Amino acid sequence: MLACGAAVIPLLGAIATYTFSKRNRGSGIAIAGSVLTFVLSALVFYTTWDHTAIHRQISWFTIGDLTFTAGVLLNNLSVLMLFLISGISLLVHIYSAAYMKLDPRLPVYWTCLGLFCFSMMALVVADSLLLIYLFWELVGFSSYLLIGFWNTRQAAVLANKKAFIINRIGDIGFLAGIMVLFSQYHTLDLVTLFSDHGLVASSPRIGGVWVGATGQLSQAWLTIAGAVFFFGAMAKSAQFPLHTWLPDAMEGPTPVSSLIHAATMVAAGVFLLVRVFPLFDQTVLLLIASIGTFTAFMAATIALAQHDIKKILAWSTISQLGYMIAAIGMGSPESAMFHLATHAFFKCLLFLSAGAVIHELQHHYAKSGDTTDPQDIRNMGGLRKKMPVTFIVMTIAALALAGFPGTSGFLSKDAVLVSAFGWGAAEQNVFSVIPYLLFVTSLLTAFYVARLIFKVFFGPAGQEELHEAPAPMRWPMIVLALCCLFPLFSVNPVSFESAWIMAGFYLNAVEAGAYHTYVPVLVSLGGTAAVFFAWFCYGRNRSGNIFTDKGMLYRFALNGWYFDKLYLAVFVKPVVLLSRILFGFDKKVVDGLVNAVGSLGLSLSAVSRWTDRYLVDAAVNGLGSISKTIGNFTRNFQNGRVQYYLLATVAGVLLFFMFTYFL
Amino acid sequence: MDQQFPDITGTFSAVTGGIRYLMPEIALVAAFLLGVIIDLFFSRRFRHAVLICAAAGLGAAAWLTLAAGDDLPADPLFYGMIFSSVFSNVFKLVFYGVALLFLVLCFFNRQLQQHAKGTGDLYNILLVVVLGMSFMSMSINLLMVYLSVEMVSVGSYLMVGYISGNSRQAEASIKYALFGGACSAIMLYGISLIYAFTGTLDLGEIMVRGLENVPSLSSATAITLVLAGIGFKLSFVPVHFWSPDVYEGAPTPVTAFLSTGPKIAGFALLLIFLMTFFVAAEGHRFFDFKNTISVIAIMTMVVGNFSAVWQDNIKRMLAYSSIGHTGFILMGFVSLDHGGFRAMFFYVIVYALMNMAAFMLADYVEQRANAVTATGYAGLGKRFPLAFTIFVVVLISLTGIPPTGGFIGKLLIFSSVWGQYRATHALLPLAMLITGAVTTVISLFYYLKIPLNAWLRSGDTAVTITTKNGLLVYTAFAIMLILLAVGIFPQLITAYLPG
Amino acid sequence: MIPLEHYLLISAALFCIGLYAVFTRRNAIQVLIGIEFMINAAVINFVAFSKYDKAKLGGQVFALFAIVLAAAGVAVALAIILNVYKYYKTIDPGKIDELRD
């Protein structure tokens, strides 16, 4: 009940802001709504965490013999997400009120944000795959609205289109997964399907056949089902190869980026994978782990070379999501969830801080009529003196991201890496490289985030009249900064296993062994080294740059490994071209063919007319027309001559008669 | 003499006994004679005297036919010359109705009314033509057949050439006369061969048996020649060449009449001719009527409908369309024993109605806006909304789309052919069905031209509009209502049909 | 008495000559003559076979009717031809072709 309330309030808030937005521009209602949501979520969290799962459902509709239900499923996973989302969204709401204050379409903004919160929360509490899918798409839709919030900007509308379409690609995977499960089990209820003794767990796989409750499929379909679910998650969580939308999505307002594209929506893919975890077989898990690792690594390398502050964070998000995905693939969903939770806070904070910087710079530039890009870190520097609070909180977040001890990030990243090494030890083949790759990625992470901090906050100050962001923006950042520290998650700053989130999710224990001790140490040391290296490159003197702008690798990374261009060339253009061709085909060939059939009438009648005019007459004049003297006569061969009519008639009767009686 | 006529009183009473079944025809003849006299002496003073006389005669004939009701002779009359039956009565009523509609058309036709030589003769000729048609539907003797066909033919030539106000009418009439003369000569020769082979002129069992006794080739030759003659009246392929030219050239009322009355009389004749062979000797071997007529029907539908597509002149188009309809009705003849009778009767009646209505409207438009071509109809819909609305319904009926009588007719014909297919599983009925369906679609091409131009296009506004003759439109409107009513409640007609 | 088949043959020959005339003569009146030949061909048949039909004499009666009707037809046709001549100044059926597709 409370969960429902928590989920629905943002929607009501959205409707209310839209309806009553004339007077107070909606901020009041929106923030009030989100406070209420947070309180309710907290209550739900308090009552449900580590208790028995609550599952309430009502019959939704019936098709055939099957009744589809709608309901809520509250277990540790969902209430954690619920709490997380409502908390962050509350902070982002407050932040937005200041950040977006001057926007003329603020009510629309609140409406969209409310819609997003509603769909996101409903997504996490939904109890059936159909509902999840429903809200899954709604989340994508509200993200579409928010990315394109400044819809007069060409880049923004291109970005939101791209985001939605790529998400759609993933959705097809999700839908396909639903279809497979539905045809196998005739139900989409999460509890029935995925609980410990649910249908998925209890359906045997015998001799290549996957025997379900109501049918059986070849075992390949099990793999396919897992793969397509993962495909769905890939799009939402921006995993390679469906990651390209996320950097572009930064065209949206920064609070949106922070809430949606860092903390919550992109985590939905991870959430989904955890939800359907029992479905995955070894092949799929391996696939998940590989993709996650690759994405983590790739995105980190790309983040090294970006100039746009939000793009760096976006790629970093992709990279971190890759961690989570990889963790799931390596059979450690609990560490993935843990990392998800910590990442939500610090990445959100990073974005908000970046937003604060951008906000101030934008004001500054707007005042001076400068057209400099306020998001380009090459134009920034020395801000630590102008915006000390921002500097401090962002540094905390950056440390968390880099995984320094004492931060939440340290705990969760360790959890992931430890389980990765544990898993990697068991792998004998090429996949054993995965943990090392992840480790390298963590070093890269430390490097690029340090680069970011150094470039923005250190060095000589460029701008004079900058000051701290307003209080409504500052305070949420401070709160988030506190959340980035270890106490929130674990009393022991070095042992991730004592974290309560991990405890709440012990699905299966990982044999961590020796890795448990040296992995954190290595990560810390390596991270520190990377930061120093970054300091050497960017902090000390800004000229030192190991990446030359001309370098091939650099350009490769700057352009995101050229995936956008590749997709444009390989998918978008061919499809558009194909559509053009098909339309031409439609107009010329199909229509032409049908027209030809239609005009067959005309042509047949042409034939009969031709027959009338030439065949009959030609028969009449047949021999004459052979002779060349006939030229003068041709005009007389026209119809209208009664004798020819008669001749034709008699000839016709005669021919008919002869055909009948002599042949 | 006495040895040949032992009972001369009996002979005379046999003759006079038949007279009471000929009351409608006698009424026609009386009206004809009266009309001749009126035309000679009174036509200057009473312009429409002959018309009224003719209408009265037709009305009387129709009334007498109806009044006779079930009072039908059991045997042939006049020594086996004619046989009056329910069939012939239905046909006769159709003829009288068509003739009355023709009179309405004439009454409103400016060209005819302004004809320098007066219209009286036309009505008199009409009466004789109707008389001939009456007898065509009753004749069971080849002499009567030939005589009545000639009456209708010669009368028709006269009607076509009646005004001769321009070269086209003259041309139409000479083409008609020459073509018709040749065709009737061919038919006459066929009759003479039948007589030579069988020694009898009576359409009956003796004749059929006589034809069986000679080689089938010989009988087939004779029958083919006769069929060609009948085909001239029906204008089926390949004896159809005359009709487009003649229909186009003739005055519109005459065209309307020719495309219905004599054609339907031709159907009556064909029916009698076929029944002779079907009834008298099932399974005669010398002529395969069904297949022949099937092939003719298919060709006729194809030629008629496909040629019509090219036409711009409305009358010519309707002429081709009537060829197409002939083919369609012929399908009913193939499947007489599967409901073809009713189907054919129904279709014939509906065809008469819709064709008359179509020509009425064509005439109306021709007179008021001087438009005779489909392109000339451009934009007229908005000027004569009622007329063109009716036109559309009539054309819909001609196409065979519900809820019109034409559709029911088509349905019944299709049904009977299905029945035929069901019974024989032969290819030809199926081919007919498919041809019928395809040509129905084709027919839409040309029928649609009229509403297409009238409603969808806009023409030049400078159309001179003359004379108001609303009654013509209202007559057409009445026919339209009948067509719709029949389309929705076909019992209105079928309840009274024989078969 | 010549055999009946010969009558049939003569009549067939006359019929076809008439037919040929109808097809080819470039004068409407000659076309009419052709038609008359065809009718007369039929009359030959009627008359010849009427010999066996003493009771009804159908052939001869038919022959009479055919001749009379043909005459009436010719009268009408000639009237029409004169009308045509008025407009076309020709009675060649091949040249009277205003009405055509």
Added chain:
Amino acid sequence: MNLLSVLVFSPLVAGLIVLVLPASLQSRYKYVALAATILQVLLSVLVWVRFNPSLGGVNNEHTLQFAEKLSWIQLNVGGDSRLQIDYFLAIDGLSMPFLLLTSLVMFVAVLSSWEITTNLKGYFALFMLLDTAVMGVFTAMDFFLFYLFYELMLLPIYFLIGMWGGVKREYAAIKFFLYTLFGSVFMLLIMVGLYFSVQDPLTGDHTFNMVHMMNPANYVDGSLFAKFSGQLLLGIPARSLAFIVLFVAFAIKVPIVPLHTWLPDAHVEAPTPVSIVLAGILLKVGGYGVIRICYSIFPEAALGYAWWIGLIGVVSIIYGALNALAQRDLKRLVAYSSVSHMGFVLLGIASVTAEGISGAMMQMISHGFLSVMLFFLVGVIYTRVHDREIANFRGLSQLMPQYTFFIMVAFFASLGLPGFSAFIAEAFSLTGAFKSAGVNGLIPRWMALGGSVGILLSAAYLLWTLQRMFFGQLRLSGGEPWRLLLTDVTIREKIALVPLAAMALLLGILPGVVFTQINTSVLDLVKLVNP
């Protein structure tokens, strides 16, 4: 008088009233029509309320509802056959939703008829005639009556397109007419053949009663279409041929690729209200016909050709979507999107699963509302500036925010955004198609997956259009005059749009509203087709 009869004939009465009203009251005609459609909406709501969803109907005459059966035509056609035609109106779950759809769409269409200025008498008379015909099609249970109404739809549409349409209206109107007539003439042949094969079990007469046609026991032994007589027609089993012919006849209406080419032309040239009716209702007549007649009467042929039908569905989905992607004219885009969306209907039907058929039904209803909304919205722009080229507009959202809101609702709803009806419909069509392989093995799984690509493509073309026309900086090819002409939606337009959007939303959130009503019938149908 029976409710259905009133429903069917009340527009006709309104049409006659329009006809007899003097021309001086020209401006009032639309109110007569509006009143008739409002009455119809109320009546169909009444039908909806009084409908008993637990009765299946389909092939059981006793469970058909609101039935009215009067002896209509009893023709003795000679020979052994008597023509027995009944005036037989009834509905079951398969037809009931269409009544409400039709009446609502007609209501909206009349509202959008305000733009019509010429020849109002003819326009509204034809419109009301069309209304009657459509209602008749959905309620007739006698094949003859069905055919009557089916053909009766042709002519009004022809004139409505032809007289009030765009530049190429003649071409479009004729194309539409010929396409449809081509299908229906052959339908007539099959109908007559069926009639000869089927006997009324009570009277022993041949009958056109569709319910009787669905029962194999009613077929005369050895008749052409008897189930087990195995007769051949032109070398094909007669029943298969009949199925194909009927299917093609209806599929032209649906339309399927490659028989779809009338649709873009007809839509583009038709005036907005006619587009609305075409897309909203007439396409559904095709789908309804496939379900009601092809599948119910020739179930075994339907099963035999399921693979092909599914393929046609998938091809239509993808082909239509790709074509939509290539369009430069907004209306043509919407028209092609209809082709794509109706492909789901075929795919769902082909699966012969409860999910698939329910999905197909839902898709028809949903597409009914959504395409109407889309065409209405296109019409709004078109009436303002008489242009629909996508490239001629940009950034409209600044000029017409409410309009943009509606178009976004319509676009997202039709690209299958959850929460709107199209999502449920497409999801279940596909699910049914996917499930089919496991349940009855009719269509392979890849078809369902292929169909889901259509969902992606629909997002692509609709979003692309949104981006091109509505977002970005304001730029109009018509310049300042256009800026003044392009005013936001009016109250009347909102009255038309809001119910449609509301219906789409309602059915998306509570699909049970429809599913409950049709469920029994769908199950019966599945049982009938695939026992």
Added chain:
Amino acid sequence: MNPGELICYILAGVVVISALVVVLTANLVRSVFLFFVTLFALAGLYVFSLADFVAVTQVIVYVGGVLVLMLFAFMLSNKELLNSLRQPAAAKLSMLTNIPAGIVAAGVFTVLAISTKGLQLAAPSGMSLFPAGMLNAGDNTIHLLGVRLMTNYLLPFELASVFLLMALIGAAHLARKGKEST
């Protein structure tokens, strides 16, 4: 072959040959004259078939009526007559164009000849049914015809009168000048 038959064949020959000339000659006057001959020869044939009344009618109606009418018509359209007299080139070409017509006519003749050849027609099948038997040379056919026309063929006879009246009225109508016409 007795003289009667010989005369018959001669008459038949005259009929066919004169008819052929009528059809083939380019000279219109000669053609009409030979038509006259054909008709007379036909009348002779009728006489030999014991149809004397028919023969008389033939002569009266055709020669007295039809032929005279035709001559009038020729005279009324005498320009045409003259035209067709001098058109040698056209005549030559028309010979070429007449070939198909000749083929068709010959085809019809072939069919007719084949279908009538070898028939056992001495007493056509149906005729034996009539007790009165064959007509003899001495029979009074006029008497017989008169009786038949007043009994069996009364209806056609009366009908023919109506027909003739109509033809008369119609032909007169076509031929006469309009009352008000100028």
